[in-house]
Amino acid sequence: GAVVSQHPSWVICKSGTSVKIECRSLDFQATTMFWYRQFPKQSLMLMATSNEGSKATYEQGVEKDKFLINHASLTLSTLTVTSAHPEDSSFYICSAGRGPNSYEQYFGPGTRLTVT
């Protein structure tokens, strides 16, 4: 149990276009979902926290207008990278929290974004 999927697993897009990444909790309802960014050979950096039906909370330094997060249901959150640029190329990982405190996070397999 506690499976989280991401789609797509990898995507290549041209500079200036927008890309949407989906994160789904397959067998549980996620009260909270988290979006992380990971640069090569580095740790995960939390970008934002989203709760179903409310606006996402972004970490300091993360542009909310560039990284749009929608948490439409208890099983789906989406991250849209708008007007992507090569510096947005990265590995994006989502996780879903189960339980009232969401301290148990279950991670998706990640999405490799390359902006050319």
Added chain:
Amino acid sequence: AQSVTQLGSHVSVSEGALVLLRCNYSSSVPPYLFWYVQYPNQGLQLLLKYTTGATLVKGINGFEAEFKKSETSFHLTKPSAHMSDAAEYFCASSAYGQNFVFGPGTRLSVLP
């Protein structure tokens, strides 16, 4: 504020040898502590976690970790390394289930 440090960005051990990956944390409140493993181009898999209770926690694949409050440590160990253990390992801390903070990671290499 929370922080997590992992001593050694790269650790190499021989197959069959003891694995010891170090993690120290800083937290103003009792933390929840986690170890995750990441294989190339994949997400994170939970190895084990400490929330409350017994300070020695056992996880999957033969790994275990001990929470030592006096040393603010949560080191990960495995008695005998296997080739399949080669991966990136992340220690993480969470205060009351909020504000998940990851350490910088330790890459484990297992030599034949």
